[in-house]
Amino acid sequence: MPELPEVETAARDLAAQVIGRQIVAIEKLDWERMIETPTPAEFHALLPGRQIVAVGRRAKWLLLTLDAGWTLAIHLRMSGSVSVHPPDMPADVYTHLVLRLDDERRIFFHDTRKFGRVRLLDAAGLVLLDQRHGPEPLSETFTEEVLAALLRGRRAQLKPLLLNQAVLAGLGNIYVDESLWRARLHPLRLAASLTQREIAALYEAIRTVLTQAVQNKGSTLRDYRTGYGQSGENQHYFMVYGKTNVGQPCSRCGTAIVRLVVGQRGTHICPQCQQIYAGSTEPSGLDSPA
Template structure:
């Protein structure tokens, strides 16, 4: 699933491509992936800017409306040139001035989109309950938020109501960087160590954004390009390979319902 750096990269690329452009026509949409609003209201609207909240991609329109996409596992939003063939699993096509097309595709159909007015999106329970943005908070504030709950630290990092936008990749990488075992109870981790974890998380997120995100299989940015941060992974997806710090074989186990790769020697269990 695209996480914060991947969706941020898509948002920045789309903003460059579509800001100020008017939607001429909605050519196609799949009703089953529509969560709110009426695509028939989109023609005539102008795209004012594109942003991200958590793992949501937000295309803002004049008159305060917002076209929101959740990409889930395999969703993509990109701009196709005139005459370019549509992918097989295309679920929304918005033709723009100049005849470029804003495309939403998703092979598995887990992703979805909705059209929300300014009050509607704030009233959406999923949006309402999102936690703070990791890059818009201090490491100290994030550390206090993690320590306030009696739950596993990996579970809390993945919980979108605690921190917004973090998934398995960046949870595993930041826990390794801070040398914290993913099965640790957050409240048992000393405050200074939690601050270190959140500082490492912020550093890794910024580095991943600079690298265009991580491409494991399906992720592409707004230009159709892969990210390269996967080349910098220290532990994610590297079960059995030597730990980059001590050389011991990395271990993978199910923690918080996800495969968690870690070093049993370097990462302390609290």
């Protein structure tokens, strides 16, 4: 589940702790299938000795920019977290990658479910990774017009479309549900059917929900930890996600939150605030198919 806010938190926390440090050794790698590229043997040969010159994020990828043109890209997938620890901190059995730094601290990649993935990319590999993702929703260049252009003419339902990383980067199940609730949009609405006002509401919702989650250092449901090994706080601010379990009603209208399944994903909505044809008396036209 780590999504944009969790990976952004990890990137910021790592940036504050490891920029300028050298990776002197791969101290532990007990799950080689996590290394997607290059081969594990090449990974062992290429990584030690590299200096960390920057830490950032693209979509849900954590990116450690190394010297000599390499980038260590880590995807946390379902249950991963990356954090920095002092020399005397033992790695538990769920820590599958440990990188020793030149000041003896360690970077841990902890992943209970082992779905996380690591790539050591050259410049061309990094360009490819970048090109496979849509715009960054918190970037300055992501405007309401950019979102409108992404939705225009698309016959896809809103939720699966917003989950598609090639369309828009960084959103996952939690933050799509929260954004759609905030914008009062039903997840099954067709993207092309949104009015200008609804697009504006969705734009505001996505930016607000993600910004707030970054400020709260991400959401910890079970496994996610910040770059300092701590829990995030944003799970305390959910409006719909998981609220069917605790019986918490919609904070706007008091209606019970309901759970549906959209594209095989558990989806949480307020059935009063998020109606399929909200705001119009008839199904919104699919405008032009263009």
